[in-house]
Amino acid sequence: MSKNEVKTTCSYCGVGCGIIVKKDINNKVYVEGDKDHPVNKGMLCSKGMNLHYVVNDTSDRILYPEMRWSRSHPRERVSWDDALDRASSVFKSIIKKHGPDSVGFYVSGQSLTEEYYIANKLTKGFLGTNNIDTNSRLCMSSAVVGYKKTFGEDSVPISYEDIELADSFLITGANPAWCHPILFRRIEKRKEENPDVQIIVIDPRKTDSANFADLHLQLLPGTDVILYNAIGRRLFERGYIDKDFIKNHTEGIAPYKELIFKTSIKQASKLCGVPEKDIKRAADIIGRSKGFISMWAMGLNQSVVGTNKNVSLLNLSLITGQVGKPGSGPFSLTGQPNAMGGREVGGMANLLAVHKDLMNEEHRREVAQFWGVDSISDKPGYTATEMFDALESGKLKAIWIVCTNPLVSMPNTHQIERAMKKAKFVVVQDISYKSDTVDHADLVLPAAGWLEKEGTMTNSERRISYLPKEIDPPGEARPDVEILCEFAQKMGFRGFNYNSAEEIYSEYSAMTKGTNIDVSFLNYDRLKTEGTFQWPVPEHRHPGTPRLFQDKQFYTPSKKAIFNIPTGIENTSFKPTEEFPLILTTGRIRDQWHTMTKTGKVSRLKTHYPTPVLEINPVDAYLNKIKEGDITEIKSKNGVVRVRAKVTETIKKGVVFLPMHWGKQLQNDLNRANNLTNTEVDPISKEPDFKFTCVSVQKYTKP
Numbered sequence: 001m002s003k004n005e006v007k008t009t010c011s012y013c014g015v016g017c018g019i020i021v022k023k024d025i026n027n028k029v030y031v032e033g034d035k036d037h038p039v040n041k042g043m044l045c046s047k048g049m050n051l052h053y054v055v056n057d058t059s060d061r062i063l064y065p066e067m068r069w070s071r072s073h074p075r076e077r078v079s080w081d082d083a084l085d086r087a088s089s090v091f092k093s094i095i096k097k098h099g100p101d102s103v104g105f106y107v108s109g110q111s112l113t114e115e116y117y118i119a120n121k122l123t124k125g126f127l128g129t130n131n132i133d134t135n136s137r138l139c140m141s142s143a144v145v146g147y148k149k150t151f152g153e154d155s156v157p158i159s160y161e162d163i164e165l166a167d168s169f170l171i172t173g174a175n176p177a178w179c180h181p182i183l184f185r186r187i188e189k190r191k192e193e194n195p196d197v198q199i200i201v202i203d204p205r206k207t208d209s210a211n212f213a214d215l216h217l218q219l220l221p222g223t224d225v226i227l228y229n230a231i232g233r234r235l236f237e238r239g240y241i242d243k244d245f246i247k248n249h250t251e252g253i254a255p256y257k258e259l260i261f262k263t264s265i266k267q268a269s270k271l272c273g274v275p276e277k278d279i280k281r282a283a284d285i286i287g288r289s290k291g292f293i294s295m296w297a298m299g300l301n302q303s304v305v306g307t308n309k310n311v312s313l314l315n316l317s318l319i320t321g322q323v324g325k326p327g328s329g330p331f332s333l334t335g336q337p338n339a340m341g342g343r344e345v346g347g348m349a350n351l352l353a354v355h356k357d358l359m360n361e362e363h364r365r366e367v368a369q370f371w372g373v374d375s376i377s378d379k380p381g382y383t384a385t386e387m388f389d390a391l392e393s394g395k396l397k398a399i400w401i402v403c404t405n406p407l408v409s410m411p412n413t414h415q416i417e418r419a420m421k422k423a424k425f426v427v428v429q430d431i432s433y434k435s436d437t438v439d440h441a442d443l444v445l446p447a448a449g450w451l452e453k454e455g456t457m458t459n460s461e462r463r464i465s466y467l468p469k470e471i472d473p474p475g476e477a478r479p480d481v482e483i484l485c486e487f488a489q490k491m492g493f494r495g496f497n498y499n500s501a502e503e504i505y506s507e508y509s510a511m512t513k514g515t516n517i518d519v520s521f522l523n524y525d526r527l528k529t530e531g532t533f534q535w536p537v538p539e540h541r542h543p544g545t546p547r548l549f550q551d552k553q554f555y556t557p558s559k560k561a562i563f564n565i566p567t568g569i570e571n572t573s574f575k576p577t578e579e580f581p582l583i584l585t586t587g588r589i590r591d592q593w594h595t596m597t598k599t600g601k602v603s604r605l606k607t608h609y610p611t612p613v614l615e616i617n618p619v620d621a622y623l624n625k626i627k628e629g630d631i632t633e634i635k636s637k638n639g640v641v642r643v644r645a646k647v648t649e650t651i652k653k654g655v656v657f658l659p660m661h662w663g664k665q666l667q668n669d670l671n672r673a674n675n676l677t678n679t680e681v682d683p684i685s686k687e688p689d690f691k692f693t694c695v696s697v698q699k700y701t702k703p
């Protein structure tokens with residue numbers, strides 16, 4: 001490494017690839033994959049390899065704080081002092097008049113761990129409300145619940161290195177070929193080098209991941225639980241179960257067995273739209289494997305039955321005893337680079353730091369004591385959708401949005417617009433004017449971006465990495481922790497006078513001591529000199545923990561893993577009607593990231609999909625008189641979208657697909673997929689139902 005080079009981590013997806021950043025004499029940066037990094041071994045996907053364009057082009061950046069005194073006036077540039085004075089005086093006055101639960105923070109899985117920690121300490125410890133939630137609620141809260149119910153704590157058991165040891169993969173509700181490309185490259189390599197390795201993909205769309213698979217089960221949306229149970233039944237019938245593991249290390253097998261034997265494989269085949277022989281083959285592949293890995297993402301999580309889908313999938317790892325041994329285990333894929341770090345510091349309305357539980361009195365007392373506050377409220381905070389419901393109804397008066405763009409990413413975006421208009425005070429702390437949400441802010445705070453601040457992140461496999469500050473932020477933009485700590489001090493709170501991100505990390509890591517996510521022996525020095533570590537790192541010189549539960553001691557009171565019975569096997573989303581006969585599912589495309597505030601700046605990333613298109617099956621296209629390239633009008637009970645049609649057999653009949661990325665990037669809110677989506681959520685995880693919205697589709701002709 002030359003002195004003009006620095007090692008860091010990609011700021012896009014949860015794969016967490018290592019990047020080497022080089023700087024020229026004009027301070028322009030260039031990126032390349034880090035060949036020594038254990039995650040990507042030098043590889044980068046299209047998004048990662050173009051990250052330098054995003055950093056070098058500052059034309060869209062928010063450079064100065066801006067404020068408006070009333071909604072009828074435009075925002076104008078103000079000093080940082082004036083901006084944070086105004087924020088603190090408005091928050092104080094609203095809290096005094098309406099109580100602490102009248103304010104809230106909506107944060108992001110792209111925030112660094114130190115930022116997440118401070119935002120939570122500020123909200124739960126000092127503002128006196130648990131109204132802090134995150135956009136990670138939209139992508140992985142169902143997986144968190146699944147892990148807690150099954151293993152006793154939110155714990156991803158395995159590592160990417162297990163990919164090289166597995167002989168079968170069940171990829172379900174995920175398209176890693178596009179959304180986690182470097183991870184998928186490792187799976188491809190495993191298959192190339194070992195052709196006997198078998199890959200099963202479960203997805204209503206024939207994605208690039210499905211094209212690579214040995215077996216694609218193209219299920220009807222929402223029938224996942226029935227399908228997993230049918231696979232479980234076949235595993236039992238064929239004797240592919242690990243009796244010793246079940247007997248010694250699990251609880252609840254009897255009701256699970258009773259449930260899965262209630263539905264025959266033939267019935268399941270009919271309900272799921274998957275041939276019986278394929279269900280049997282999937283089970284046989286899994287049952288014959290020495291190492292079986294299940295992988296999933298939004299297709300399971302973003303559902304009104306997301307918890308049921310998660311526990312049903314996890315049950316397959318339990319009956320086969322495929323947990324805590326090399327090359328096996330369940331593996332939820334996080335979409336955002338630090339969704340996992342947010343989980344560690346309690347970055348959700350129902351969590352506390354270090355995996356403690358908000359509803360546990362003892363846990364609240366411990367965290368309050370650590371922060372030196374009298375108590376933490378026992379009232380659960382608003383989750384993401386609840387927060388915007390509360391804004392719309394007037395219960396929540398002020399919202400502070402950090403590093404996320406709910407105007408495009410939340411379900412039912414027209415409701416989000418109404419909520420933002422109804423709010424008394426909206427603060428948006430972000431890097432780019434390309435976020436549609438900035439338009440609704442009363443106070444805009446310019447934040448530092450990737451390479452412009454230091455901190456840590458944790459990827460999908462519990463790997464913590466240190467991200468250095470390499471360049472100065474443009475204009476007056478500042479690191480998020482500085483902004484939040486100065487606000488806290490202006491509110492009169494003590495305990496926020498840190499001199500560096502390192503001091504915040506040290507406080508957090510001390511808090512982990514003795515817990516299952518102990519990183520109390522992992523400091524900035526080790527991260528800077530030795531590289532990345534997978535938690536826990538519970539001792540001096542400990543190398544980190546690639547695999548959990550090797551001793552088969554789970555985090556439940558009995559130390560046994562638990563078979564959970566789904567509350568029902570059916571999907572409870574609104575069913576198609578005569579008016580809205582098709583099922584819309586939304587998702588990502590290969591070269592764009594979230595709401596395109598970063599990837600939308602890179603022209604070469606637009607060549608793959610220059611505009612959003614509706615994927616529709618030829619039969620549905622014919623029935624609705626739609627041809628390839630026609631502009632279609634898609635309607636749901638919540639709104640309208642107009643985009644061109646892509647007629648393709650890759651999507652199942654009765655189902656249509658829209659990418660979720662576009663907002664005002666095309667100067668047209670009729671591109672926003674979330675104009676259509678439902679606000680219904682899973683009753684436990686509170687994750688929205690992005691994968692099942694009933695819509696109508698017709699050819700659009702200009703009036």
Ligand code: SF4
Pocket residue numbers: 010011012013014015016017040043044045046047048049180181182183
């Ligand atoms: Fe970045 Fe994810 Fe691509 Fe890796 S796979 S380069 S982390 S976007």
